[in-house]
Amino acid sequence: MAQRKTSQRQAVQAVFESAGRPLTVAEAHESAQQSVESIGTATVYRAINALVDEGFLVPVQVPGEPDRYELAGLAHHHHFHCTGCGKVFDVEGCPGAMKNLCPPGFELTGHEVMLYGRCGECASAA
Amino acid sequence: MAQRKTSQRQAVQAVFESAGRPLTVAEAHESAQQSVESIGTATVYRAINALVDEGFLVPVQVPGEPDRYELAGLAHHHHFHCTGCGKVFDVEGCPGAMKNLCPPGFELTGHEVMLYGRCGECASAA
DNA sequence: GCCGAAATGATAACGAGTTATCAATATCAG
DNA sequence: CTGATATTGATAACTCGTTATCATTTCGGC
Secondary structure (H helix, E strand, C coil): CCCCCCHHHHHHHHHHHHHCCCEEHHHHHHHHCCCCCCCCHHHHHHHHHHHHHCCCEEEECCCCCCCEEEECCCCCEEEEEECCCCCEEEEECCCCCHHHHCCCCCEEEEEEEEEEEECHHHHHHC | CCCCCCHHHHHHHHHHHHHCCCEEHHHHHHHHCCCCCCCCHHHHHHHHHHHHHCCCEEEECCCCCCCEEEECCCCCEEEEEECCCCCEEEEECCCCCHHHHCCCCCEEEEEEEEEEEECHHHHHHC
C-alpha cells in the first residue's frame, strides 16, 4: 500500500487546480480549510511536497518571500507581485532578448522576470 | 555626538565601494576582515543597516537567497546569479517592453530581471 | 467489517538569518 | 588629556519557514 487518497490531499490538489496563480503554503492552507476545516499545517506541507515530487506542482521563488507553488507544465511565463495585497499573478509572454544582456564569457541557462505594482483589485481600490 | 567614524564602518563601506557587484552580509564580513580582522557579525549588520539608512547602499533581493547589498545610485540594471559559485553580478541593459506583459488593469511600478547560469570563471573551470 | 499501514494534526524542534544584550573599548568635543 | 558616550564583539535570543515526533485516526486490501 503506497499512497492513499485522503480528503486532505485531494483538497490541496484542488486548491492549486482552481487557483490560477502561484500560492504560498499559507494561502493553500487557508483555502484547503474551506473543504477540510481541520487540516493542519504539517499536512499541507506534506501534500505540497508530495505534489512537487510527483511533478504536479513547481516552486516559484519570490525575492524576500516564502516560496509559492503553481501547476507544472504551464507555458513559459513570468510573474507579477502586487505590493498591495502581496499576491503573485502569472503574466503571459516574455520580453526575450536575454542573451544580449549576458556578459561575455557567461553561460546563460535561464531567467526570471518579476513585475511589481498593484493588481486590478488593489489599483481600483486605492 | 551623533555618529563616529570607526575603522569597522570605514572597512565595510570600502568593501562595497570596491566590490563592483552585490554582496551578502557574509561576503562583506569576510572582505572586511581583511582590513579589520576582529570585526564581528553584529557590527557588519549594524554598518550595513546604517549605510542603507543613509542611502549609500540598496538591498538586492535574490529568490531563495539572503539579501545582497550594492551601491545606491547605479544606472538601471539587472543581475546574474551564478549557479556555480553563487555570486551575483550586475548586468547592463534591460530588455524593456515590460508594459506589454502587464495584464490589463494592473499598475506597473517596477520590475526585476534575474539571469541564471555560470559566470566566466565557473564556465571556463567546468 | 477487520486489521495493518499510511496519513493526520498538535506540537516540539530545527536552521538560517538577523537582532538584542551588555560589559569592555574606542572616539572625539572640550 | 579626559570624560561622556557611541561603538564594538561575543553570545544569547529571536523570527519565520519548515520538518520531525508520536499518539491517534483513517484508508483500503482482504
